Amino acid sequence: MPTDRLGQTRQLATTSEYGVLGVRDIDFTLERVPVSPDLSSLVERHWLVSWALPPGRRASVTLLPHPCVNLVFDRGQLAVSGVGSARFSYTYEGVGRVFGVKFRPGGFLPFLGAPVAELTDQVRPLSALWGADAAAMAAELGAATDLDALVAVAERYLRAHWPGPDPETARVGRIVRALLHDREITRVADVCERFGITPRSLQRLFHRHVGVSPKWVLRRYRLHEAAARLAEGTSGTWTEVAVELGYFDQSHFIRDFTQAIGLTPVAYAAACQARQAPLSA
Structure with missing residues (x-):
C-alpha cells in the first residue's frame, strides 16, 4: 500500500492527477x-x-x-x-x-x-x-x-455524516482503478471479461454509483493523460500518444480529443508550447 507525503497509508488512486487544461500554475x-x-x-x-x-x-x-x-x-x-x-x-x-x-x-x-x-x-x-x-x-x-x-x-x-457500508462500493473501486491504471483495458468488453460482469450489469452499476458510463470513464482518463503529455511537451508526436493510450485508430483519437478539449492535438500542443491559454469552455 503506498504512502503519501505526510507518511499516511492510503489506497491506490482512482482518479488521475490530470484535468487542468493548458499549462498549469499560471496565476493560481x-x-x-x-x-x-x-x-x-x-x-x-x-x-x-x-x-x-x-x-x-x-x-x-x-x-x-x-x-x-x-x-x-x-x-x-x-x-x-x-x-x-x-x-x-x-x-x-x-x-x-x-x-x-x-x-x-x-x-x-x-x-x-x-x-x-x-x-x-x-x-x-x-x-x-x-x-x-x-x-x-x-x-x-x-x-x-x-x-x-x-x-x-x-x-x-x-x-x-459517515454512511453505512455499501456492498458494491469496493467492487466499483476495483473496476475504476483498472480503468485508470491498466493499459491492457482498451474497451468495455475487456472490463466485463476481467471482472466477470455482463455489459448491461456494468452499465447499471456505473449509472448508480459513478454517474457516467464505464466507456466515458475510460475515455476521460486516456484524454486526461493525452492532454497533460501534450501540454508538457514530453510525449513525442500526438500519433505516438494515440498508440500508447490504446487508440488503434488515430482518427478516433483526434475526434475524441477535439470534442473533449476543443482543439485538435496539434493545435493544443502548439498553444501550450507558446504558454497561451489554449481554450475556454
Whole structure:
C-alpha cells in the first residue's frame, strides 16, 4: 500500500492527477492532499486552488472533469458538484480560494442514497443532504486560515455524516482503478471479461454509483493523460500518444480529443508550447 507525503497509508488512486487544461500554475496555485486513512475508502483527496491577482486583472482556468463528485466551498457557499460531462472554465480575480473534497468514483453513493447519475452535470447545495450542518460547516471553512485547518473541518464533518457500508462500493473501486491504471483495458468488453460482469450489469452499476458510463470513464482518463503529455511537451508526436493510450485508430483519437478539449492535438500542443491559454469552455 503506498504512502503519501505526510507518511499516511492510503489506497491506490482512482482518479488521475490530470484535468487542468493548458499549462498549469499560471496565476493560481493548486494544492492536493490525501485524506486520513479512515476516510480513504470513499474519499480520494482534498484540494485547494488559491490566487492573488493585481487589481483590474482577471484570469481563468479550464478543467476537464474527473468521474467524481466533489464537495466545493466557494465564495462562502458549500455545494455538491456532480460529475461534469464537459470541460468548463472558472474565471477569477483579486484574492481568493476554492476548497474541495473529491470523492472516489462511486464513493458518494453511500452519502446520497440515490443513483449518482441524478447529480451528473448538477450543482446542489449541501444543505439538501446535511441540513443545518452544511451552514455550520461553511462558516467554519470560511474561518479556516490555511489548508490544514480546512482539511480538519472537512474531515470532522465527513466523520459525523459517515454512511453505512455499501456492498458494491469496493467492487466499483476495483473496476475504476483498472480503468485508470491498466493499459491492457482498451474497451468495455475487456472490463466485463476481467471482472466477470455482463455489459448491461456494468452499465447499471456505473449509472448508480459513478454517474457516467464505464466507456466515458475510460475515455476521460486516456484524454486526461493525452492532454497533460501534450501540454508538457514530453510525449513525442500526438500519433505516438494515440498508440500508447490504446487508440488503434488515430482518427478516433483526434475526434475524441477535439470534442473533449476543443482543439485538435496539434493545435493544443502548439498553444501550450507558446504558454497561451489554449481554450475556454
